[in-house]
Amino acid sequence: MANLPLEGFKILDFSQVAFGPVCTRLLGDLGADVIKVEPLEGEFSRLTSKRKGESMSFLTSNRSKRDICLNLNDPRGKDIALEIAGKVDVIVQNFRPGVMARLGLDYVAVRKINPRVIYASFSMYGETGPLAHRRGGDPWAQGFTGMVASQGSPEGPPYLAGHLVVDYTGAALNAFGIVTALLMRERTGLGQEITNNLTNSGVYIQDTAICTYLNDGVLLKKGGRGNAQGMFPYGTYPAKDGDVVTIFGQDDDEWVTFCQILGIEYLLADSRYDTAQKRVERKFEIYPILDEAFRKKTRAEWAKLFSEHKLRCDPCLDYAELVQHPQFKENDLVVELDHPNEGRLKMLGMPINFMGIGPIKPNRPPPLLGEHTRQILLEMGHDPEEIAILHEEGVIGFPDTDK
Numbered sequence: 001m002a003n004l005p006l007e008g009f010k011i012l013d014f015s016q017v018a019f020g021p022v023c024t025r026l027l028g029d030l031g032a033d034v035i036k037v038e039p040l041e042g043e044f045s046r047l048t049s050k051r052k053g054e055s056m057s058f059l060t061s062n063r064s065k066r067d068i069c070l071n072l073n074d075p076r077g078k079d080i081a082l083e084i085a086g087k088v089d090v091i092v093q094n095f096r097p098g099v100m101a102r103l104g105l106d107y108v109a110v111r112k113i114n115p116r117v118i119y120a121s122f123s124m125y126g127e128t129g130p131l132a133h134r135r136g137g138d139p140w141a142q143g144f145t146g147m148v149a150s151q152g153s154p155e156g157p158p159y160l161a162g163h164l165v166v167d168y169t170g171a172a173l174n175a176f177g178i179v180t181a182l183l184m185r186e187r188t189g190l191g192q193e194i195t196n197n198l199t200n201s202g203v204y205i206q207d208t209a210i211c212t213y214l215n216d217g218v219l220l221k222k223g224g225r226g227n228a229q230g231m232f233p234y235g236t237y238p239a240k241d242g243d244v245v246t247i248f249g250q251d252d253d254e255w256v257t258f259c260q261i262l263g264i265e266y267l268l269a270d271s272r273y274d275t276a277q278k279r280v281e282r283k284f285e286i287y288p289i290l291d292e293a294f295r296k297k298t299r300a301e302w303a304k305l306f307s308e309h310k311l312r313c314d315p316c317l318d319y320a321e322l323v324q325h326p327q328f329k330e331n332d333l334v335v336e337l338d339h340p341n342e343g344r345l346k347m348l349g350m351p352i353n354f355m356g357i358g359p360i361k362p363n364r365p366p367p368l369l370g371e372h373t374r375q376i377l378l379e380m381g382h383d384p385e386e387i388a389i390l391h392e393e394g395v396i397g398f399p400d401t402d403k
Contacts, residue, residue, distance in 0.1 A: 004031025004363070005354060009182065010088040011035065012081075013065065014105070016043040017137070018164055019198060020094035020122050021061035022171035027090075027178065028064030029350045029362055035084060035376060036065045039072070040397040042369045053342050054366070063337065063347060063362040068377075069370030069397030072103050076395045081105055083380060086113040090178055094122040097132050107193040116191040118181040122174055123197045136198055141166040145202030146220075150209065153224040170201030225287060232276075232283045233258065236316060237294040243316035244299050246306065250276060254311070261305050262293040337365040370398035 009032045013024040021036075028034040041047070049055035068084075071077040082105065085091055091110060093100055100106040100121075107119040121127065124136025125144075139160050142148055147166075152159040177194050185191060203210060209220040226235030227247075234247045249258030252275065259267050267289065273279050279286065294302065299315035306313035315321075322328055335349040342365075350360035373396050377387050390396045 004357065004360065006179075007031035009033070009090065011090040011092060012084050012088045013037065014091070014093040014095070014100070015122065016094065017045050018057070018061055018167040019138075019170050020092050020174070021045075022168055023120075023122070023174035023178070024092050025061055025064055026171065026175040026350070028364075029360055031363065032090075034065040035088070035372075036062060036067045036367065037072075037081060038067060038069050038369060038397075040069050040370075040394065046369065059339075059342070059345065059366045060347060062366045064364055065367055066364070066372035066376060067367030067370060068373045070373075071395050071397075072105070074395045076390065078104055080377070080380075080396070082110070082113065084376070085110045085117070087380075088114070088117065089182065090118045090120060092120045092122070092174075092178070096135060097121075097123055097127050111191060114191070116185060116189070118178060118185065118191055119193040120174060120178050120181075121193060121195045122170070123195070125199050126197045127195055138164045138167045138198070141198035141202040144199060146206060146210070147202060150206075150220040150222060152222045154222045156222075156224075165205065166198050166202040169205055170196060170198055173201055173204065224284065226283070230280045232280045233286070233290060238291055239294050239297060239299045239302055239315075241298045242318075244294065244302050244313050245316055246311070246313040248306070248311040248313075252276060255279070257309050257311065261309060261311075262290065263296075264289060264293050332359050335361050337362060339365040340368060368399050370396070373398040 006027055009027075011024055011027055011032050011034045013020065013034050013036045015021050015024065024032075024034050024036070038046070043058070045055055045061065046058040047055075048057065070081055072081060085105065091107075093105075101108070107117075107121070110117055110119060123132070124140065125131040125134060142160050142165070145166075148158045148160060151161075174196050177196060181192060181194050212218050213220065223230065226232055231247070231250050233249045236243050236245045249255050255276070256268060259265050267273055267286070272282060273286065297305070302313045303315065317325065323334065333348050333351065335347055337345045337347060339345045345365060347362065349362065353359055374387055377390075377396070378384070387396070391398065
């Protein structure tokens with residue numbers, strides 16, 4: 001395999017949960033040497049397992065990293081962190097504003113010993129403002145940025161997205177910002193602090209809808225099924241053996257074909273539905289009719305019928321169907337890693353491919369708590385006796401087997 005794009009760059013990662021760790025995971029997958037700092041008891045997501053063994057949240061967010069356990073409340077632990085900070089290219093942290101300053105590990109402190117460092121600070125609301133001091137996470141970001149207010153049924157309960165959409169989008173933006181800052185440093189020789197927050201990331205996802213409100217005063221509200229902007233019959237429907245999704249039937253010509261495919265031509269003679277606007281306004285009257293029609297055939301039968309009319313009606317796959325699909329297999333996303341406690345782990349690889357490199361695989365499995373503490377300290381020139389004393393006195397941590 002050719003050299004990975006970020007080989008040679010070192011990253012010190014203080015972040016926890018997903019917003020920061022997924023960002024540094026991306027950078028680690030791309031070849032950066034990521035040193036994750038954890039407290040002696042382990043970071044939050046490591047401690048929240050709902051399965052036998054480590055939590056899948058921690059495992060998926062922290063591969064391609066080395067791990068060092070430090071007690072940052074002990075001055076000696078802080079000094080070790082500063083020692084590492086003086087030798088890295090990037091530092092990532094996602095604590096509330098002020099926490100790293102209290103620890104003496106903020107950008108002001110670090111740039112004195114490492115003026116070329118890229119210091120990335122990621123928070124919930126931002127570095128300043130009335131809410132800057134508050135804790136946060138993906139569900140609060142969904143609520144604060146309008147996602148919850150604009151999805152679901154008008155008369156139904158509020159819904160959160162079923163996945164960490166803001167965390168993962170924000171993590172990708174964070175990685176983009178870090179790589180851009182490194183490119184700027186190559187041109188100028190200057191380090192800098194960059195910031196992002198979950199609020200900005202959640203707003204970014206909703207770009208078009210928010211800009212529509214800012215420019216046209218149109219407020220996106222809960223629209224129920226289908227497309228929130230009003231396109232109909234755009235959306236998902238229950239087939240005989242699962243669900244399907246289609247976007248066709250919106251204009252008057254397609255509506256005719258759509259009704260003919262479904263065998264509900266009688267709707268074409270109904271003046272209540274004879275324009276696209278009328279159908280949008282009365283879509284809740286039409287949905288039960290469409291649901292009943294779609295339930296009469298399988299997903300494969302609908303796909304074939306729609307295709308014969310040069311339209312599409314595709315199956316909604318569950319994970320079991322997805323991972324067996326030939327296209328998913330062709331994209332070669334599943335990778336396997338050997339983990340000392342978990343055994344053979346199946347994970348999803350890097351979604352981006354680089355010509356001449358091939359599919360990028362994680363360069364190491366998720367680390368054990370403090371797995372690389374001794375290794376990293378030895379690399380820094382600390383002698384074994386000192387390391388043993390620091391461990392005995394609760395300044396550092398490593399696995400019980402690493403004596």
